[in-house]
Amino acid sequence: MSGPLVVVDALARSFAGVPAVREVSFTVGAGEIHALCGHNGAGKSTVVRMLSGQLAPDAGRIVLDGEAADLRSRQVAQRLGVALVDQELSVVPALTVLENMTLGDIDAPLVTRRRAAVRRCRELLDEMGLDRLRPGQLVATLSMGERQLVEIAKALSQRARVVILDEPTATLSEAESRRVFAAVRRVAARGCAVIFVSHRLPEVLELCDTVTVLRDGRRVVTAPAADLTVDRLIVHMLGETPHRLETSRRPDPDLTHALRIEHLRVPGRLADFTLTARAGRIYALAGQLGSGASDVLRALAGLHARATGSVQLRDRAVAFRSPVGAARAGIAFVSNDRKGEGLFLDKPVAGNLVATRLDRLGRGPLVAAGRERRTARSLAELAGLPPDRLADPVLTLSGGNQQKVFVGRSLGRPDVHVLLLDEPTRGVDIGGRAAIHRLLRDAAEAGLVVVFASTELEELLELGDVILTMRDGRVVDTYPGGADGAVLMRDMTEGKDAA
Template sequence: MIQIDGLTRAFHGVPAVSGVSFTVGAGEIHGLCGHNGAGKSTVVKMLTGQLTPDSGRIVIGDEPVELRSRQAAQRAGVALVDQELSVVPALTVGENMLLGDIHAPLVNRRRAAYAHCRRVLDDMGLEGIDPDQPLSTLSIGEQQLIEIAKALSQRARLVILDEPTATLTDVESASVFAAIRRVAATGCSIIFVSHRLAEVLELCHSVTVLRDGRKIATTPTADLTVDALIVQMLGEPPFRLAAARKPDHDLAHALRISGLRVPGRLRDFSLTANAGRIYALAGQLGSGASDVLRAVAGLHPTAIGTVELHDRPVPVRDPVAAARHGVAFLSNDRKSEGLFLDRSVGWNLTATRLPFFARAGVLQPRRELVIARALAERSGLPEHRLGDPVAALSGGNQQKAFVGRCLGRDDVFALLLDEPTRGVDIGGRAAIHQLLRRAADAGLVVLFASTELDELLELGDVIVTMRDGQIVNRYDGDVDVDGVLLMRDMTRGIA
C-alpha cells in the first residue's frame, strides 16, 4: 500500500533523515520506533505534508505522490492522529469528525454527514457513542477513539498514530488497540509511533527502527523482544552514570515529597531530595514525571499529598504559595508557559523579581538593568542582546534566559525543570547543564524530568525511572546504569 523510498531531509545543512526506506502493506500495522531525535517526527511530517523531502519519493498504491500540504496528504488518503488531541470539546462528536475534512460539502447536509459518522463509529465498535453527543461528555480515551474515527471518516488509506496511548489508562489503551485492529482489518494501513515498546510488539506486525536519522532495521515483531528492540534503538555502546557528587552542604533532606497523587495521572509518588544534588525523573510522555513537577509547583488543582521544603509545608494546589516557599518551576513549553516573546531579553530575565528593583511600587530602570546584566553574565547570554526581543534569540539562548530567571535568588530553594533542553542544540544543552550544576553547587535542590537518555545519564546524580504514574526504579550515583536499563524501565513497566 505504502512505499517510502530514500526519504532525506536536512535543516540548515544538518541531516535529520537520511535515505529512509520501508514499506507498509494493506491492512498492516507497522511500528516506527527510535529514541528522541532519531528522525521519527521528520518522517511523519513528510508523510503528512508538513515537510517536503529534499530527496526520495512516497508511493501510495502504485502512484508516486507529492505531499506538499496537509490537504494534499488528505487527498492522497493519509491521515494523522497526533499525540496532542485536536478535538474541540464544545462541539458534538459528529461535528468533530467533520472538522477539517476536505471532502465535506460546502453546504452542510447534516443528516447525510451524521449517517456517514454513524457508519464509521459502528465499524470501530463504538455503537454506544452518538454523533449528536457533546464531546465534552466523553473520557480522554473515548476522545482519542474519536480522533481515530475522524481520520477514518476522511477516507484514509494510511493512518499514522503518533503516541496515541501516551496519556491513557490500560483499559482505555485496550479500547484503542481494539479499534486499531478493526481499522486494519478493513485494509487500511497503519503506522504506529510509540515509546511504549511492549505495546509496539503486542500490536504491530513489523517495526522499523530509526537511529540518528537512518533506518537501522525493519523486523517482524515475532522475531523481536523488548531488549532486542532497545539494542536496535540505542546501539551497542552503553552510557554509564558517573559516581554521585557528594553534597557540600548541611541541608540534608531539603525536599520531601510523600504520597503525592494526581487522580488518573500519578499514584503515591514519594521522594526525599538533598540540596546540592541533581535528581532526574526518567519517563516517557504520560509516565507521570511531568505531573510530579507540576504538582509540587502547585499547578495541579486535583493533587493530593505532602510536600515539605526545608521543613516547611508547601501547599500542593497553590502555585503562588509554592513560589513564596521557594519553589521555582520551568515548564517544558517555554513559548506558551514561560517567556514573554514580544518583550526584551532583559525584561524576561527580571520578570519574576520586580520587588527587587522597585521602590514604593515604582520600578527603578537603572537597578533593573544592573540585575539584568548580572543575570545575563551568569546565564552565558551576550549583554548586547538584552534589549532585543527574546523571540529573536536561538532556542538555546531562549532556554538560557528561562533558566537564568531563577538563578541568583535568595528566595529560591528548589528548581524544578520539565525537559530543560527541549529544542536546544548540543552546545546550548551543555551550557544549560552547566547552569544547573552551578545551581546545585549553590545549595539548591534541582529536580528535572526528561525523556532524553543522554541527558538523564549525563546530568542526574540520582535517576528515578517512572511509568504509568508510578516509580519503577531508583539509581544512585554509586550504581552502574546504562541507557538500555533505563529504556527497559521506562517502557516495560513495573514488574
C-alpha cells in the same frame, strides 16, 4: 494489490544544516500495522511530518499506491488519503462528536445532509467500539480514550488509506489502550496501511506486524515484530551509552536542606509519589509521555489544583496547591513549553530575565531602570547569554538561548531553593544542550535541589545523580547516576514486571 501501499524511499531532511533524517527507507503494505520506533531525537517525528505533508523532504521520495506523491501540505496529504492522529488531539471539546467528525474535512460538501452525516457517524462510532456514544454528544463529556477513538474515526471519515498514529496510548489507561488496539486492528482489516509510533515497546510487539527502528536519523533495522523482543529493540534503539557530566562538589549531607515529598497524588495522572531530595543533587524523573513525571513537577509548582499529599522544604510545610504558594516557598518551575508558559517572546531579553523579581528592583509599581539593567546583565553572564542581545526581543534568539533565558530567570535568587525543570533541553541544539546542562550542574553545586523530568535517555544519564523511572503514574525503581541505559529504558516502557 501487487505492491506496497506506502514506499518511503531514501528520505532526508536537515534543519539549519543539521541532519535530522538521513536516507530513511521502508515500506508499508495494505492491511499492515508498521511500527516506527526510536528514542527521542531519532528522527521519527520528522518522518511523520514529511509523510503527513507538514514538511518537505530535502531528498528522497514518498510513493503512495505506486505513484510518487508530492505531499506539500496537510490538505494535499488528506486528499491523497493520508491521515495523522497526532499525540496532541485535535478534537474540540466544545463541539459534538458529529461536528468534530466533519471539522477540517476539505472534501465535505458545503451543504451536508444531516441524516446521512449522522448515519455515517454512527457507523464509524460502532466500528470503533463506541456504540454507547451519540453523534450529538459533546466531546467534553468523553474520556481521553474515547476522544482518541473519535480522532481515529474522524480519520476514517475522511477516506484515509494511510493512517499515522503518533503515541495514541501515551496518556491512556490499560483498558482504554485495549480499545484503541482493537480499533487499530479494525482499521488495518479495512485495507488501510497503519504507521504506529510509540515508546511503549511491549505494545509495539503485541500490536504491530513489522517494526522499523531509527537512531540518529538513520534506519537501523526493519524486521517482523515476531522476530523481535523488547531487549533486542532496546539494543537497536540505544547505540552507545553517553558519558555522565560529573559533579565537583559533594552533596550537602544536612537533611534540613531537603525537599520532602510524601504520597503526592494527582487524580487520573499520578498515583503516588514519595521522595526525599537533598540540596546539591540533581534528581532525574525518567518517563515517557503520560508516565506521570511531568505531573510531579507541575503539582509541586502549584499547577495541579487537585493534587494531594505532603510537601516540606527545609522542614517547613509547602502550600503547593497554587503557583503563588509554591513560589513563596522557594520553588521555581521551568515548563516544557517555554513559548506558551514561560517567555514573553516579543519583550527584550533583559525584561524576561528579571520578570520574576520586579518586586526587588524598585518600590511599588516603579522599577529602577539602572538596577534592572545591572541585574539583567549579571543574570546574562550567569546564564552564558551574549550581553549585546539584552535589548533584543527573545523571539530573535536561538532555541538554546531562549531556554537559557528561561532557566536563567531562576538563577542567582536567594529565595529559590528548589529548581524544577520539565524537558530542560527540548528543541535545543547540541551546543545549547551542553550549556544548559552545565547551568543545572552549577545550580546544584550552589546548593539548590534540582529535579528534572525528561524522556531523553542521554539527558537522564548525563545529568542525574539519582534517577527515578516512572510509568503509568508510579515510580518503577530508583537508581544512582550512571545506571544501565537498557535497564532504564525497560522500566520506562515495560514497568515493574520487566524481566
